Amino acid sequence: MNARERLRLLILAVLERQPEHGYAIAQAIKARSDGLLNAREGTLYPALHALEAEGLVESQEHEVGGRVRREYRLTGKGGGALAKSRQAWEKQVRAVGAVIGGGA
Amino acid sequence: MKASEWLVRATQDLPTGVTARVKADTLAHLHDAGVDEQEDVRPLLGRPDDTAAELRRLYLTNDEWIEQRTGGKDRTGFNLSEWLVLGLPALLWLVLEVLEARAPFHGVWSIQGLLLLLLVVTLWLTQRFHPVRRRNWRLWIASVCFMFMQWPAVTELLFGGYVWLALVTLLLWLVYCTKLQLGRDARLARTLALEGEQA
Structure with missing residues (x-):
């Protein structure tokens, strides 16, 4: 799984809990990883655009406090893709853990 | 680098609709983060060239878009709708x-x-x-x-x-x-x- 695929997995996992706007997705990734992972805008929005084009997330504009904000939501197809990516990731982690040892 | 300069660099050869969406996303992101548009936005947004590369992977450039629609200035696309x-x-x-x-x-x-x-x-x-x-x-x-x-x-x-x-x-x-x-x-x-x- 390369960096681009990992970012897609992280976005889908964040949206599984609830619909969010872009900045909140970036913050959730940072907070849940204790600051270890950082989704910069430069890669976050292109990834969101790609996920939307593939029908894995959908977005809608809302007006909040006089400002238009775009909220992203996981679709049913996105849920399926998330489950698949999660399995692939867990398999990779198990494989690396088996090689490096140390109870990983 | 101010937000406007960052946006020009990231979207300089993209079609207007794509540019408008990226601009809206970016300005909303800055606002949510509490970063002023006149400040250096690179620590938050990253390098504009990285964004530009990602966006070109997803979308056609303006030249490609014109070429696809009109056949281009040299008509190299042979705009034959009668293929x-x-x-x-x-x-x-x-x-x-x-x-x-x-x-x-x-x-x-x-x-x-x-x-x-x-x-x-x-x-x-x-x-x-x-x-x-x-x-x-x-x-x-x-x-x-x-x-x-x-x-x-x-x-x-x-x-x-x-x-x-x-x-x-x-x-x-x-x-x-x-x-x-x-x-x-x-x-x-x-x-x-x-x-x-x-x-």
Whole structure:
């Protein structure tokens, strides 16, 4: 799984809990990883655009406090893709853990 | 680097609809983060060149977009919406070959049967596409038909009559061309969506 695929997995996992706007997705990734992972805008929005084009997330504009904000939501197809990516990731982690040892 | 400079760098050769969406996303992100547009935005947004590279992977550039719609300033795109002009003789040739062979799914002549099927399916599937996408897919199928119409000559000239070697080579070439066409079509469809057109 390369960096681009990992970012897609992280976005889908964040949206599984609830619909969010872009900045909140970036913050959730940072907070849940204790600051270890950082989704910069430069890669976050292109990834969101790609996920939307593939029908894995959908977005809608809302007006909040006089400002238009775009909220992203996981679709049913996105849920399926998330489950698949999660399995692939867990398999990779198990494989690396088996090689490096140390109870990983 | 101010937000406006960052945006110009990230979106400088993208179509207007794509630029507008990226601008809206970026300004909303800055606002949510409490970063002023006049400050250096790179610590929050990252390098604009990285964003530009990602966006070009997803969307057509402005030049590509104009080229697709109009044929470009040198008309290099041969903006022929009548690519069926090529497709119809191909269809006729395939029907005649299939009828003449009497056994369309037997031996080397099965190529003609499969091509005929592919041609009809492509024409049917693309009928509701945006005109630009439709033209591209019909051009693709016309090219495929042309490639395989030369089948007997290619087999003899390049492969010395080794039919299966020729078939494998042509099929690999077909897979490669189709992969390229699918990638180009996905970028075009995403661009159309942000330009407010039905893909």
